Amino acid sequence: MITFLEGLLDHKQPARIVMNIGGVGYEVFIPLCSYDRLPPEGDTCRILIYHHITDASQKLFGFFTDEEREMFTRLLTISGVGPKLAISALSGLPVRELKTALINGDVKRISSISGIGKKTAERIIVELRDKFTKGEQLDAFSGGEGELGDPRLRDAALALGALGYTLDAAQKMIKSVSLKLTPEMTVEDLIRLALTK
16 A cells, blocks of 8 residues: 655646656645645655555545544545545545534534535534544644634643543533633633632
């Protein structure tokens, strides 16, 4: 199996690139999130690959990060979701936003992606929601309000989990006090506030 390609970026379009590896051109299909990070044509480029093989064809799908490739392979495990729809999902939402929408069960957000209807969105959520680790769930939770989120929210929720609270309970407790978050507040302040609320 091909894991990555490194060579000259011969040609690029929003959904597809051609990599020149030792004089051989490899066609690679990519999501928009990877296209945005491509160097100019003619420059050296390294791209992670998912090699999709069926009875009828072989196709290469490329990604810039392991996180993108991992989300793509998770989407492929769902009945009725093929590579084209998985690439569309990654083009429609950045990985972090897609993960957050899946974990939070946001059908409206996922069905806003081109090619994904309400029923497909519901199926994707049901099949993937519980497959994320607690760390990923907390990352999605702490990143829900802004692009980068606040790591103090995640750390406070983890600390509450260590005190014996369930993940859901810890998230609800921290979410209830997150609006009072100020730049001066520490993780300990957040935990104290959550426990006294």
